[in-house]
Amino acid sequence: GNSVxxxxxxxxxxxxxxxxxNCTYTATGYPSLFWYVQYPGEGLQLLLxxxxxxDKGSNKGFEATYRKETTSFHLEKGSxxxxxxxxYFCALSDMNDMRFGAGTRLTVKP
Amino acid sequence: xxxxxxxxxxxxxxxxxxVTFRCDPISEHNRLYWYRQTLGxxxxxxxxxxxxxxxxxxxLLSDRFSAERPKGSxxxxxxxxTEQGDSAMYLCxxxxxxxxxxxxxxxxxxxxxxxx
Numbered sequence: 001g002n003s004v005x006x007x008x009x010x011x012x013x014x015x016x017x018x019x020x021x022n023c024t025y026t027a028t029g030y031p032s033l034f035w036y037v038q039y040p041g042e043g044l045q046l047l048l049x050x051x052x053x054x055d056k057g058s059n060k061g062f063e064a065t066y067r068k069e070t071t072s073f074h075l076e077k078g079s080x081x082x083x084x085x086x087x088y089f090c091a092l093s094d095m096n097d098m099r100f101g102a103g104t105r106l107t108v109k110p
Numbered sequence: 111x112x113x114x115x116x117x118x119x120x121x122x123x124x125x126x127x128x129v130t131f132r133c134d135p136i137s138e139h140n141r142l143y144w145y146r147q148t149l150g151x152x153x154x155x156x157x158x159x160x161x162x163x164x165x166x167x168x169x170l171l172s173d174r175f176s177a178e179r180p181k182g183s184x185x186x187x188x189x190x191x192t193e194q195g196d197s198a199m200y201l202c203x204x205x206x207x208x209x210x211x212x213x214x215x216x217x218x219x220x221x222x223x224x225x226x
Binding site: 004006034036042043044045046049089091097098099100101102103 | 114143150151152153154155201203214215216217218219220
């Protein structure tokens with residue numbers, strides 16, 4: 001079945017550091033891939049998505065590229081801010097099935 | 111429309127009691143999903159509706175759980191005879207599916223359930 005494996009946290013970075021959160025997936029079909037973010041006290045928000053191989057999703061300085069050959073969708077940001085502190089979830093959807101990773105908590109210190 | 115809303119935001123109940131949660135999706139969305147999220151984990155799919163039809167249910171959805179979407183708009187999730195293991199955040203999401211595939215889902219703030 002479909003599954004998502006996400007880099008374990010927590011991750012603590014200083015402001016302006018480079019961020020990578022790894023995500024790999026297993027799927028029988030050709031899923032769409034997503035990153036969702038959950039800020040403290042709020043619901044999940046879509047951060048970015050990619051629907052086919054080699055697509056790059058980007059938003060708010062975050063990027064992730066759909067890599068079919070490595071079944072990965074790693075999240076990157078060149079310079080994190082304190083306001084990026086949140087929990088990040090990688091997810092995949094394939095027709096009627098949506099699976100989430102366990103989440104990675106990011107804390108950015110000034 | 112300001113997004114998906116859920117009510118209540120928090121619920122504390124005693125073991126054995128019944129609870130019901132409500133979700134109001136984004137108005138033009140035809141799909142509505144329920145998930146459960148426990149501490150330190152990602153959301154786990156429970157069930158989803160396309161309009162008023164319940165199309166899929168996870169094996170996580172025991173016979174104590176029932177969900178409805180009677181008019182294809184809001185939905186309710188009822189848990190009967192609650193157990194301590196039911197304590198979790200219950201999330202609702204909605205999407206607009208025009209092609210039959212899995213479109214982007216928009217999440218509500220969740221209902222946090224604590225069973226004592």
